[in-house]
Amino acid sequence: xxxxxxxxxxxxxxxxxxxxxxxxxxxxxxxxxxxxxxxxxxxxxxxxxxxxxxxxxxxxxxxxxxxxxxxxxxxxxxxxxxxxxxxxxxxxxxxxxxxxxxxxxxxxxxxxxxxxxxxxxxxxxxxxxxxxxxxxxxxxxxxxxxxxxxxxxxxxxxxxxxxxxxxxxxxxxxxxxxxxxxxxxxxxxxxxxxxxxxxxxxxxxxxxxxxxxxxxxxxxxxxxxxxxxxxxxxxxxxxxxxxxxxxxxxxxxxxxxxxxxxxxxxxxxxxxxxxxxxxxxxxxxxxxxxxxxxxxxxxxxxxxxxxxxxxxxxxxxxxxxxxxxxxxxxxxxxxxxxxxxxxxxxxxxxxxxxxxxxxxxxxxxxxxxxxxxxxxxxxxxxxxxxxxxxxxxxxxxxxxxxxxxxxxxxxxxxxxxxxxxxxxxxxxxxxxxxxxxxxxxxxxxxxxxxxxxxxxxxxxxxxxxxxxxxxxxxxxxxxxxxxxxxxxxxxxxxxxxxxxxxxxxxxxxxxxxx
Ligand code: BGC
Numbered sequence: 357x358x359x360x361x362x363x364x365x366x367x368x369x370x371x372x373x374x375x376x377x378x379x380x381x382x383x384x385x386x387x388x389x390x391x392x393x394x395x396x397x398x399x400x401x402x403x404x405x406x407x408x409x410x411x412x413x414x415x416x417x418x419x420x421x422x423x424x425x426x427x428x429x430x431x432x433x434x435x436x437x438x439x440x441x442x443x444x445x446x447x448x449x450x451x452x453x454x455x456x457x458x459x460x461x462x463x464x465x466x467x468x469x470x471x472x473x474x475x476x477x478x479x480x481x482x483x484x485x486x487x488x489x490x491x492x493x494x495x496x497x498x499x500x501x502x503x504x505x506x507x508x509x510x511x512x513x514x515x516x517x518x519x520x521x522x523x524x525x526x527x528x529x530x531x532x533x534x535x536x537x538x539x540x541x542x543x544x545x546x547x548x549x550x551x552x553x554x555x556x557x558x559x560x561x562x563x564x565x566x567x568x569x570x571x572x573x574x575x576x577x578x579x580x581x582x583x584x585x586x587x588x589x590x591x592x593x594x595x596x597x598x599x600x601x602x603x604x605x606x607x608x609x610x611x612x613x614x615x616x617x618x619x620x621x622x623x624x625x626x627x628x629x630x631x632x633x634x635x636x637x638x639x640x641x642x643x644x645x646x647x648x649x650x651x652x653x654x655x656x657x658x659x660x661x662x663x664x665x666x667x668x669x670x671x672x673x674x675x676x677x678x679x680x681x682x683x684x685x686x687x688x689x690x691x692x693x694x695x696x697x698x699x700x701x702x703x704x705x706x707x708x709x710x711x712x713x714x715x716x717x718x719x720x721x722x723x724x725x726x727x728x729x730x731x732x733x734x735x736x737x738x739x740x741x742x743x744x745x746x747x748x749x750x751x752x753x754x755x756x757x758x759x760x761x762x763x764x765x766x767x768x769x770x771x772x773x774x775x776x777x778x779x780x781x782x783x784x785x786x787x788x789x790x791x792x793x794x795x796x797x798x799x800x801x802x803x804x805x806x807x808x809x810x811x812x813x814x815x816x817x818x819x820x821x822x823x824x825x826x827x828x829x830x831x832x833x834x835x836x837x838x839x840x841x842x843x844x845x846x847x848x849x850x851x852x853x854x855x856x857x858x859x860x861x862x863x864x865x866x867x868x869x870x
Contacts (some may be wrong), residue, residue: 364580368502368557370495374550375446375487376507378453380478380514384667385471385539386422387642388522395536399466414466414677421644422468423784424486425477427777433482438608442490442560442769446483450551453479454544464729483854484756485776489769492760493560494580496591497827501681501757508753510675515641515771516667523664562765562828565595590840595765602766607851618767621835624820625759625775631644631783631812632755635697636805637747639790640740641668646794647740650725652733662737669741673748685824687841691710693750694813700743700804700864704803706738707732714798726799751776751812755779761823762831819839 383800389395390410399412411420428448436445454477459472488504495503521539529535558580564573577588602608613622640647645665648659681689711732714726728732763771793801821834821841 362496362499363582365494365496365499365503368580369491369506369634371550371553371557372446372487372490373506374512374546374553375450376510377393377546378450378518378550379484379507380511380516381518381543382422382453382457382468382476382480382548383511384515384518385522385543385859386419387645388519389539390418390538391535392526393531394533395453397534398464398840399469400703401785407742411792417470418473420504421789422477422480422771423472423780423787425474425479426481426780427477427784428477429481430482430773430776432478432773433485436482436770436772437486437489437773438566441563441723442486443557445486446490449479449482449486449552450547450554451549454725456651457540457544457547461537461544480865481776481780484779485769485773487560488760489772490560492757493562493768494558496581497825497830499682500828501686501824502678504757504760505674505678505681505753508748508756509671509678510800512533512667512670512748512752513673514673516664519667528747538676557744562595565592565599566765570596580843588742591827594827598765598829602764608766608770610774612767613771617832617835618763618771620685620839621762621831622771622774623773625762626778628755628758628820628856629775629779630782631808631815632751633779633786634780634800634805634808635694635747635812636701637744637752637753637788638783638787639801639805640744641670641796642787643790643794644740650712651736651740652727652730653737666741666744668742670748673745674752677749677753681753681757682824683785683789684823687820687822688760689750689754689793690818690820691813693754694809696746697743697751698809698813700746700808703739703803704736704743705799706805707735708799708802712799713783745865751806758820758823761826761828762835764832764858765828768828791796 363861399418400410411573415641431446433445433449436448452475456476459468460476463469463472477862487507491503491507494499505590518539521542521767525535525538534823539622559572560575561573561576561580564570577587577592581588607682612618618639645659648662648826653659653662677689708725711729712727715726717723727736759772759775760768779811793804796805823831823834833846
Protein backbone atom coordinates (compact mmCIF):
# COMPACT_ATOMS: atom_id res chain seq x y z
CA UNK A 357 0.00 0.00 0.00
CA UNK A 358 1.25 3.46 -0.74
CA UNK A 359 1.70 6.22 1.76
CA UNK A 360 -1.39 8.14 0.68
CA UNK A 361 -3.56 5.08 1.31
CA UNK A 362 -2.47 5.29 4.94
CA UNK A 363 -2.91 9.06 5.04
CA UNK A 364 -5.28 9.13 8.03
CA UNK A 365 -3.13 6.74 10.04
CA UNK A 366 0.06 8.68 9.31
CA UNK A 367 -1.62 11.95 10.17
CA UNK A 368 -2.85 10.59 13.50
CA UNK A 369 0.50 8.94 14.28
CA UNK A 370 2.45 12.09 13.42
CA UNK A 371 0.19 14.27 15.48
CA UNK A 372 0.42 12.02 18.53
CA UNK A 373 4.22 12.07 18.12
CA UNK A 374 4.15 15.64 19.47
CA UNK A 375 4.23 13.77 22.80
CA UNK A 376 7.72 12.57 21.80
CA UNK A 377 8.71 16.13 20.99
CA UNK A 378 7.84 17.18 24.54
CA UNK A 379 9.81 14.19 25.86
CA UNK A 380 12.92 15.15 23.88
CA UNK A 381 12.66 18.89 24.40
CA UNK A 382 12.13 18.73 28.13
CA UNK A 383 14.97 16.24 28.59
CA UNK A 384 17.31 18.23 26.35
CA UNK A 385 16.51 21.75 27.48
CA UNK A 386 17.78 21.36 31.02
CA UNK A 387 21.38 20.50 30.16
CA UNK A 388 21.81 23.87 28.42
CA UNK A 389 19.83 25.81 31.02
CA UNK A 390 22.05 24.39 33.76
CA UNK A 391 25.06 26.20 32.31
CA UNK A 392 23.44 29.64 31.87
CA UNK A 393 24.85 32.36 34.09
CA UNK A 394 21.57 33.91 35.25
CA UNK A 395 20.17 30.49 36.06
CA UNK A 396 23.25 29.71 38.14
CA UNK A 397 22.83 32.94 40.08
CA UNK A 398 19.11 32.36 40.62
CA UNK A 399 19.50 28.83 41.92
CA UNK A 400 22.49 29.02 44.17
CA UNK A 401 25.55 28.97 41.94
CA UNK A 402 28.02 31.74 41.26
CA UNK A 403 28.01 32.71 37.64
CA UNK A 404 31.11 34.83 37.93
CA UNK A 405 33.33 32.02 39.19
CA UNK A 406 32.76 29.59 36.37
CA UNK A 407 29.98 28.44 34.12
CA UNK A 408 28.38 25.27 35.41
CA UNK A 409 29.14 26.00 39.02
CA UNK A 410 25.97 24.72 40.71
CA UNK A 411 26.88 22.11 43.28
CA UNK A 412 26.62 18.62 41.88
CA UNK A 413 23.84 17.87 44.40
CA UNK A 414 21.71 20.74 43.09
CA UNK A 415 22.28 20.08 39.40
CA UNK A 416 21.96 16.31 39.97
CA UNK A 417 18.62 16.89 41.74
CA UNK A 418 17.28 19.14 38.96
CA UNK A 419 18.06 16.45 36.37
CA UNK A 420 17.30 13.41 38.54
CA UNK A 421 13.95 14.51 39.93
CA UNK A 422 12.53 14.64 36.45
CA UNK A 423 13.56 11.03 35.84
CA UNK A 424 11.87 10.02 39.09
CA UNK A 425 8.73 11.79 37.83
CA UNK A 426 8.98 9.96 34.51
CA UNK A 427 9.09 6.64 36.31
CA UNK A 428 5.99 7.53 38.32
CA UNK A 429 4.21 8.92 35.26
CA UNK A 430 4.80 5.74 33.28
CA UNK A 431 3.25 3.69 36.08
CA UNK A 432 0.22 5.98 36.50
CA UNK A 433 -0.45 6.11 32.77
CA UNK A 434 -1.07 2.37 32.45
CA UNK A 435 -4.37 2.23 34.38
CA UNK A 436 -5.30 5.69 33.09
CA UNK A 437 -4.91 4.57 29.45
CA UNK A 438 -7.32 1.71 30.12
CA UNK A 439 -9.83 3.65 32.17
CA UNK A 440 -10.27 7.01 30.46
CA UNK A 441 -8.83 5.95 27.07
CA UNK A 442 -5.46 6.43 25.42
CA UNK A 443 -6.72 9.65 23.82
CA UNK A 444 -8.07 11.39 26.92
CA UNK A 445 -5.01 10.30 28.90
CA UNK A 446 -2.85 12.06 26.30
CA UNK A 447 -5.00 15.17 26.82
CA UNK A 448 -4.73 14.88 30.60
CA UNK A 449 -0.96 14.51 30.69
CA UNK A 450 -0.42 17.24 28.09
CA UNK A 451 -2.35 19.61 30.35
CA UNK A 452 -0.19 18.49 33.28
CA UNK A 453 2.82 19.25 31.08
CA UNK A 454 1.56 22.77 30.38
CA UNK A 455 1.17 23.40 34.12
CA UNK A 456 4.67 22.07 34.81
CA UNK A 457 6.19 24.20 32.04
CA UNK A 458 4.46 27.33 33.41
CA UNK A 459 5.84 26.53 36.85
CA UNK A 460 9.35 25.91 35.49
CA UNK A 461 9.29 29.17 33.58
CA UNK A 462 8.11 31.17 36.56
CA UNK A 463 10.38 29.46 39.11
CA UNK A 464 11.94 31.82 41.58
CA UNK A 465 13.38 29.33 44.02
CA UNK A 466 14.81 25.85 44.00
CA UNK A 467 11.78 24.25 45.64
CA UNK A 468 9.37 25.40 42.91
CA UNK A 469 11.85 24.43 40.24
CA UNK A 470 12.27 20.91 41.64
CA UNK A 471 8.52 20.50 42.09
CA UNK A 472 7.88 21.61 38.52
CA UNK A 473 10.56 19.24 37.19
CA UNK A 474 8.88 16.39 39.06
CA UNK A 475 5.49 17.25 37.56
CA UNK A 476 7.08 17.63 34.10
CA UNK A 477 8.58 14.18 34.56
CA UNK A 478 5.20 12.68 35.45
CA UNK A 479 3.70 13.95 32.22
CA UNK A 480 6.72 13.04 30.07
CA UNK A 481 6.81 9.52 31.56
CA UNK A 482 3.08 9.09 30.97
CA UNK A 483 3.23 10.38 27.40
CA UNK A 484 6.25 8.20 26.63
CA UNK A 485 4.02 5.20 27.25
CA UNK A 486 0.65 6.44 25.98
CA UNK A 487 1.78 7.78 22.62
CA UNK A 488 3.42 4.57 21.31
CA UNK A 489 0.50 2.45 22.55
CA UNK A 490 -1.97 4.74 20.79
CA UNK A 491 0.13 4.77 17.62
CA UNK A 492 0.50 1.00 17.53
CA UNK A 493 -3.24 0.50 18.04
CA UNK A 494 -4.26 2.70 15.16
CA UNK A 495 -1.56 1.36 12.82
CA UNK A 496 -1.93 -1.48 10.36
CA UNK A 497 0.49 -4.34 10.87
CA UNK A 498 2.47 -3.30 7.79
CA UNK A 499 3.41 0.14 9.06
CA UNK A 500 3.25 -0.30 12.83
CA UNK A 501 7.03 -0.16 13.33
CA UNK A 502 7.26 2.95 11.19
CA UNK A 503 4.44 4.71 12.99
CA UNK A 504 5.81 4.07 16.46
CA UNK A 505 9.31 5.08 15.25
CA UNK A 506 7.84 8.51 14.60
CA UNK A 507 7.70 9.06 18.33
CA UNK A 508 11.45 8.34 18.62
CA UNK A 509 12.07 10.71 15.74
CA UNK A 510 10.08 13.37 17.54
CA UNK A 511 12.13 12.74 20.71
CA UNK A 512 15.34 13.36 18.79
CA UNK A 513 13.92 16.45 17.09
CA UNK A 514 12.88 17.74 20.52
CA UNK A 515 16.41 17.22 21.87
CA UNK A 516 18.01 18.94 18.86
CA UNK A 517 15.58 21.87 18.84
CA UNK A 518 16.01 22.45 22.57
CA UNK A 519 19.75 22.52 22.13
CA UNK A 520 19.70 25.13 19.37
CA UNK A 521 17.14 27.27 21.20
CA UNK A 522 19.33 27.22 24.31
CA UNK A 523 22.33 28.08 22.19
CA UNK A 524 20.50 31.06 20.65
CA UNK A 525 18.92 32.50 23.79
CA UNK A 526 22.17 32.09 25.71
CA UNK A 527 23.97 34.27 23.18
CA UNK A 528 21.14 36.76 22.66
CA UNK A 529 20.01 37.25 26.26
CA UNK A 530 23.34 36.57 27.98
CA UNK A 531 23.10 37.39 31.68
CA UNK A 532 19.33 37.86 31.70
CA UNK A 533 16.74 35.41 33.02
CA UNK A 534 15.12 35.46 29.56
CA UNK A 535 18.00 33.23 28.44
CA UNK A 536 16.57 30.29 30.39
CA UNK A 537 12.93 31.31 30.88
CA UNK A 538 12.26 31.52 27.14
CA UNK A 539 13.45 27.97 26.34
CA UNK A 540 11.40 26.65 29.26
CA UNK A 541 8.32 28.63 28.22
CA UNK A 542 8.43 27.64 24.56
CA UNK A 543 7.52 24.04 25.31
CA UNK A 544 4.05 25.19 26.34
CA UNK A 545 3.17 25.72 22.67
CA UNK A 546 3.48 22.11 21.42
CA UNK A 547 1.92 20.81 24.64
CA UNK A 548 -1.17 22.99 24.10
CA UNK A 549 -1.36 21.96 20.46
CA UNK A 550 -1.26 18.30 21.50
CA UNK A 551 -3.81 18.70 24.30
CA UNK A 552 -6.37 20.41 22.08
CA UNK A 553 -5.57 18.87 18.72
CA UNK A 554 -5.68 15.22 19.75
CA UNK A 555 -9.38 15.71 20.57
CA UNK A 556 -10.01 15.91 16.83
CA UNK A 557 -8.41 12.52 16.23
CA UNK A 558 -10.13 9.17 16.78
CA UNK A 559 -10.04 6.95 19.83
CA UNK A 560 -7.96 3.81 19.49
CA UNK A 561 -10.35 1.35 17.80
CA UNK A 562 -8.93 -1.44 19.94
CA UNK A 563 -9.61 0.47 23.14
CA UNK A 564 -13.16 1.24 21.95
CA UNK A 565 -13.86 -2.44 21.40
CA UNK A 566 -12.42 -3.37 24.76
CA UNK A 567 -15.08 -1.01 26.20
CA UNK A 568 -17.82 -2.69 24.20
CA UNK A 569 -18.17 0.35 21.91
CA UNK A 570 -18.03 -1.87 18.82
CA UNK A 571 -20.04 0.34 16.46
CA UNK A 572 -17.80 3.32 17.12
CA UNK A 573 -14.71 1.12 16.61
CA UNK A 574 -16.00 -0.07 13.27
CA UNK A 575 -16.64 3.51 12.27
CA UNK A 576 -13.10 4.52 13.23
CA UNK A 577 -11.60 1.57 11.36
CA UNK A 578 -13.62 2.41 8.27
CA UNK A 579 -12.51 6.02 8.46
CA UNK A 580 -8.79 5.46 9.01
CA UNK A 581 -8.33 2.44 6.75
CA UNK A 582 -8.40 3.22 3.06
CA UNK A 583 -9.03 -0.37 2.15
CA UNK A 584 -11.92 -2.63 1.20
CA UNK A 585 -14.85 -3.21 3.55
CA UNK A 586 -13.86 -6.90 3.68
CA UNK A 587 -10.40 -6.06 5.03
CA UNK A 588 -11.86 -3.70 7.60
CA UNK A 589 -14.26 -6.40 8.72
CA UNK A 590 -11.42 -8.93 8.91
CA UNK A 591 -9.47 -6.65 11.21
CA UNK A 592 -12.60 -5.88 13.24
CA UNK A 593 -13.31 -9.59 13.67
CA UNK A 594 -9.73 -10.34 14.70
CA UNK A 595 -9.87 -7.72 17.42
CA UNK A 596 -13.31 -8.95 18.50
CA UNK A 597 -12.06 -12.54 18.72
CA UNK A 598 -9.13 -11.52 20.84
CA UNK A 599 -11.36 -9.55 23.19
CA UNK A 600 -13.80 -12.45 23.55
CA UNK A 601 -10.98 -14.84 24.23
CA UNK A 602 -9.39 -12.57 26.81
CA UNK A 603 -12.77 -12.06 28.50
CA UNK A 604 -13.30 -15.82 28.79
CA UNK A 605 -9.91 -16.68 30.07
CA UNK A 606 -8.42 -13.86 32.01
CA UNK A 607 -8.76 -11.39 34.78
CA UNK A 608 -7.25 -8.11 33.72
CA UNK A 609 -4.98 -7.56 36.67
CA UNK A 610 -1.26 -6.99 37.06
CA UNK A 611 -0.95 -10.43 38.73
CA UNK A 612 -1.30 -12.01 35.29
CA UNK A 613 2.23 -10.88 34.53
CA UNK A 614 3.51 -13.34 37.12
CA UNK A 615 2.35 -16.35 35.11
CA UNK A 616 2.74 -17.70 31.58
CA UNK A 617 2.20 -16.59 28.90
CA UNK A 618 2.56 -12.95 29.96
CA UNK A 619 5.52 -13.48 32.28
CA UNK A 620 7.82 -14.13 29.33
CA UNK A 621 6.54 -11.14 27.42
CA UNK A 622 6.93 -8.86 30.40
CA UNK A 623 10.49 -10.12 30.91
CA UNK A 624 11.28 -9.45 27.25
CA UNK A 625 9.66 -6.01 27.34
CA UNK A 626 11.32 -4.93 30.59
CA UNK A 627 14.70 -6.31 29.45
CA UNK A 628 14.67 -4.58 26.08
CA UNK A 629 14.01 -1.25 27.79
CA UNK A 630 16.65 -1.84 30.45
CA UNK A 631 19.13 -2.87 27.75
CA UNK A 632 18.27 0.20 25.69
CA UNK A 633 19.55 2.31 28.55
CA UNK A 634 22.57 0.05 29.11
CA UNK A 635 23.77 0.83 25.59
CA UNK A 636 25.12 3.95 27.28
CA UNK A 637 23.19 6.33 25.00
CA UNK A 638 22.60 8.82 27.76
CA UNK A 639 26.23 8.77 28.84
CA UNK A 640 26.71 10.42 25.45
CA UNK A 641 23.49 12.44 25.21
CA UNK A 642 23.76 13.96 28.70
CA UNK A 643 27.54 14.36 28.88
CA UNK A 644 28.40 15.07 25.24
CA UNK A 645 29.97 18.52 25.87
CA UNK A 646 32.29 16.95 28.46
CA UNK A 647 33.26 14.09 26.16
CA UNK A 648 34.02 16.45 23.30
CA UNK A 649 36.09 18.59 25.64
CA UNK A 650 38.10 15.54 26.67
CA UNK A 651 38.55 14.66 23.02
CA UNK A 652 40.34 17.95 22.48
CA UNK A 653 37.58 20.51 21.77
CA UNK A 654 38.58 22.59 24.76
CA UNK A 655 36.80 25.77 23.82
CA UNK A 656 33.27 25.89 25.33
CA UNK A 657 31.61 27.01 22.09
CA UNK A 658 33.40 24.35 20.01
CA UNK A 659 32.28 21.58 22.30
CA UNK A 660 28.72 22.94 22.38
CA UNK A 661 28.73 23.09 18.60
CA UNK A 662 29.92 19.49 18.40
CA UNK A 663 27.04 18.61 20.74
CA UNK A 664 24.63 20.44 18.44
CA UNK A 665 25.92 18.43 15.50
CA UNK A 666 25.35 15.34 17.62
CA UNK A 667 21.69 16.39 17.91
CA UNK A 668 21.43 16.72 14.14
CA UNK A 669 23.10 13.32 13.60
CA UNK A 670 20.59 11.55 15.86
CA UNK A 671 17.63 13.18 14.07
CA UNK A 672 18.91 12.23 10.61
CA UNK A 673 19.91 8.70 11.61
CA UNK A 674 16.42 7.93 12.91
CA UNK A 675 15.00 8.39 9.40
CA UNK A 676 16.23 4.98 8.11
CA UNK A 677 14.34 3.35 10.99
CA UNK A 678 11.13 5.05 9.93
CA UNK A 679 11.66 3.95 6.35
CA UNK A 680 12.92 0.40 6.82
CA UNK A 681 12.02 -1.04 10.23
CA UNK A 682 8.94 -2.76 8.81
CA UNK A 683 10.97 -4.24 5.96
CA UNK A 684 14.14 -5.28 7.77
CA UNK A 685 12.41 -6.52 10.90
CA UNK A 686 13.04 -5.82 14.57
CA UNK A 687 15.69 -8.51 15.06
CA UNK A 688 17.97 -7.42 12.24
CA UNK A 689 17.76 -3.79 13.29
CA UNK A 690 18.46 -4.57 16.96
CA UNK A 691 21.31 -7.01 16.32
CA UNK A 692 23.08 -4.86 13.72
CA UNK A 693 22.63 -1.77 15.92
CA UNK A 694 24.13 -3.60 18.92
CA UNK A 695 27.16 -4.66 16.84
CA UNK A 696 27.82 -1.14 15.53
CA UNK A 697 27.34 0.41 18.97
CA UNK A 698 29.68 -2.17 20.52
CA UNK A 699 32.31 -1.43 17.90
CA UNK A 700 32.01 2.33 18.45
CA UNK A 701 32.18 2.13 22.25
CA UNK A 702 35.16 -0.23 22.13
CA UNK A 703 36.98 2.09 19.72
CA UNK A 704 36.18 5.17 21.84
CA UNK A 705 37.30 3.44 25.06
CA UNK A 706 40.33 1.81 23.40
CA UNK A 707 41.53 5.07 21.84
CA UNK A 708 41.10 6.98 25.09
CA UNK A 709 42.91 4.21 26.93
CA UNK A 710 45.87 4.06 24.60
CA UNK A 711 46.27 7.77 23.74
CA UNK A 712 44.81 9.57 26.73
CA UNK A 713 46.51 10.72 29.90
CA UNK A 714 44.63 11.12 33.14
CA UNK A 715 44.70 14.50 34.87
CA UNK A 716 43.54 15.64 38.26
CA UNK A 717 41.98 19.10 38.15
CA UNK A 718 42.87 20.76 41.45
CA UNK A 719 40.22 23.51 41.19
CA UNK A 720 37.24 21.26 40.51
CA UNK A 721 38.61 18.05 42.00
CA UNK A 722 37.62 16.18 38.83
CA UNK A 723 39.65 13.46 37.16
CA UNK A 724 39.79 13.86 33.38
CA UNK A 725 41.24 12.05 30.42
CA UNK A 726 43.02 14.43 28.05
CA UNK A 727 43.79 13.35 24.48
CA UNK A 728 46.80 15.24 23.15
CA UNK A 729 46.94 13.35 19.85
CA UNK A 730 44.86 15.00 17.09
CA UNK A 731 44.19 11.82 15.14
CA UNK A 732 43.04 10.06 18.31
CA UNK A 733 40.71 13.01 19.09
CA UNK A 734 39.31 12.86 15.59
CA UNK A 735 38.69 9.09 15.88
CA UNK A 736 36.86 9.56 19.19
CA UNK A 737 34.63 12.35 17.86
CA UNK A 738 33.79 10.38 14.71
CA UNK A 739 32.92 7.25 16.68
CA UNK A 740 30.75 9.19 19.11
CA UNK A 741 28.71 10.16 16.04
CA UNK A 742 28.78 6.60 14.68
CA UNK A 743 27.55 5.32 18.05
CA UNK A 744 24.73 7.86 18.21
CA UNK A 745 23.69 7.14 14.62
CA UNK A 746 23.71 3.39 15.30
CA UNK A 747 21.48 3.85 18.34
CA UNK A 748 19.20 6.17 16.41
CA UNK A 749 18.26 3.72 13.68
CA UNK A 750 18.06 0.69 15.95
CA UNK A 751 17.57 0.52 19.70
CA UNK A 752 16.16 4.04 19.96
CA UNK A 753 12.91 3.35 18.13
CA UNK A 754 12.77 -0.44 18.28
CA UNK A 755 12.72 -0.80 22.07
CA UNK A 756 9.55 1.32 22.12
CA UNK A 757 8.04 -0.41 19.09
CA UNK A 758 8.61 -3.91 20.47
CA UNK A 759 7.00 -3.19 23.83
CA UNK A 760 3.78 -1.94 22.30
CA UNK A 761 3.48 -5.09 20.19
CA UNK A 762 3.94 -7.95 22.59
CA UNK A 763 1.04 -7.67 25.03
CA UNK A 764 -2.55 -8.71 24.41
CA UNK A 765 -5.09 -5.89 24.24
CA UNK A 766 -6.44 -6.17 27.79
CA UNK A 767 -2.91 -5.97 29.21
CA UNK A 768 -1.23 -3.70 26.66
CA UNK A 769 -1.56 -0.47 28.55
CA UNK A 770 -0.48 -2.03 31.86
CA UNK A 771 2.36 -4.01 30.27
CA UNK A 772 3.73 -1.06 28.34
CA UNK A 773 3.50 1.08 31.44
CA UNK A 774 5.73 -1.39 33.32
CA UNK A 775 8.26 -1.66 30.49
CA UNK A 776 8.35 2.13 30.14
CA UNK A 777 8.87 2.51 33.89
CA UNK A 778 11.80 0.07 33.57
CA UNK A 779 13.31 2.32 30.91
CA UNK A 780 13.07 5.39 33.14
CA UNK A 781 14.37 3.73 36.27
CA UNK A 782 17.42 2.42 34.39
CA UNK A 783 17.89 5.81 32.77
CA UNK A 784 17.92 7.33 36.26
CA UNK A 785 20.43 4.80 37.63
CA UNK A 786 22.75 5.02 34.61
CA UNK A 787 22.67 8.83 34.59
CA UNK A 788 23.48 8.84 38.28
CA UNK A 789 26.33 6.34 37.94
CA UNK A 790 27.99 7.61 34.75
CA UNK A 791 29.72 10.70 36.21
CA UNK A 792 31.18 8.58 39.02
CA UNK A 793 32.18 5.87 36.52
CA UNK A 794 33.83 8.39 34.23
CA UNK A 795 35.83 9.67 37.18
CA UNK A 796 36.92 6.38 38.65
CA UNK A 797 37.02 4.09 35.60
CA UNK A 798 37.64 6.82 32.96
CA UNK A 799 37.92 5.22 29.48
CA UNK A 800 36.94 1.80 30.87
CA UNK A 801 33.38 3.14 31.21
CA UNK A 802 33.09 3.05 27.41
CA UNK A 803 34.64 -0.41 27.25
CA UNK A 804 32.00 -1.65 29.71
CA UNK A 805 29.20 -0.20 27.56
CA UNK A 806 30.87 -1.80 24.54
CA UNK A 807 30.83 -5.26 26.11
CA UNK A 808 27.24 -4.74 27.23
CA UNK A 809 26.30 -3.99 23.61
CA UNK A 810 27.93 -7.26 22.51
CA UNK A 811 25.84 -9.11 25.10
CA UNK A 812 22.71 -7.35 23.85
CA UNK A 813 23.18 -8.57 20.30
CA UNK A 814 23.46 -12.14 21.61
CA UNK A 815 20.42 -11.76 23.88
CA UNK A 816 18.27 -10.52 20.99
CA UNK A 817 19.48 -13.33 18.75
CA UNK A 818 18.59 -15.98 21.32
CA UNK A 819 15.42 -14.72 22.96
CA UNK A 820 13.53 -12.13 20.92
CA UNK A 821 11.09 -13.41 18.29
CA UNK A 822 10.45 -11.34 15.17
CA UNK A 823 7.24 -9.30 15.33
CA UNK A 824 7.40 -7.55 11.97
CA UNK A 825 4.29 -7.86 9.81
CA UNK A 826 2.18 -9.70 12.41
CA UNK A 827 -1.06 -8.22 13.59
CA UNK A 828 -1.28 -7.35 17.27
CA UNK A 829 -3.84 -10.11 17.57
CA UNK A 830 -1.36 -12.66 16.22
CA UNK A 831 1.27 -12.18 18.90
CA UNK A 832 0.06 -15.17 20.92
CA UNK A 833 1.39 -17.37 18.17
CA UNK A 834 4.61 -15.41 17.80
CA UNK A 835 5.34 -15.92 21.48
CA UNK A 836 4.54 -19.62 21.32
CA UNK A 837 6.03 -22.33 23.46
CA UNK A 838 9.78 -21.92 23.42
CA UNK A 839 11.72 -19.38 25.43
CA UNK A 840 14.52 -19.47 22.87
CA UNK A 841 13.76 -18.08 19.45
CA UNK A 842 12.82 -21.09 17.42
CA UNK A 843 14.06 -21.00 13.88
CA UNK A 844 13.00 -24.52 12.97
CA UNK A 845 11.40 -24.92 9.56
CA UNK A 846 8.07 -25.92 11.19
CA UNK A 847 7.92 -22.65 13.07
CA UNK A 848 8.86 -20.71 9.97
CA UNK A 849 6.05 -22.44 8.05
CA UNK A 850 3.55 -21.56 10.79
CA UNK A 851 4.75 -17.97 10.74
CA UNK A 852 4.44 -17.85 6.98
CA UNK A 853 0.86 -19.04 7.17
CA UNK A 854 0.15 -16.13 9.50
CA UNK A 855 0.99 -13.69 6.74
CA UNK A 856 -1.71 -15.21 4.57
CA UNK A 857 -5.02 -13.49 4.04
CA UNK A 858 -7.13 -15.45 6.48
CA UNK A 859 -6.92 -14.60 10.13
CA UNK A 860 -4.75 -16.85 12.20
CA UNK A 861 -6.48 -15.91 15.35
CA UNK A 862 -8.23 -19.23 15.67
CA UNK A 863 -4.83 -20.93 15.67
CA UNK A 864 -3.47 -18.53 18.24
CA UNK A 865 -6.39 -19.27 20.53
CA UNK A 866 -5.17 -22.81 20.94
CA UNK A 867 -1.77 -21.91 22.26
CA UNK A 868 -2.58 -18.81 24.25
CA UNK A 869 -1.73 -20.33 27.61
CA UNK A 870 1.50 -22.17 26.84
C1 BGC B 1 15.72 6.85 25.07
C2 BGC B 1 16.23 8.04 25.83
C3 BGC B 1 17.26 8.75 24.99
C4 BGC B 1 16.68 9.11 23.64
C5 BGC B 1 17.76 9.68 22.77
C6 BGC B 1 15.12 7.29 23.77
O1 BGC B 1 14.65 6.20 23.05
O2 BGC B 1 14.75 6.15 25.82
O3 BGC B 1 16.76 7.64 27.06
O4 BGC B 1 17.72 9.92 25.63
O5 BGC B 1 16.13 7.97 23.01
O6 BGC B 1 17.28 9.95 21.53
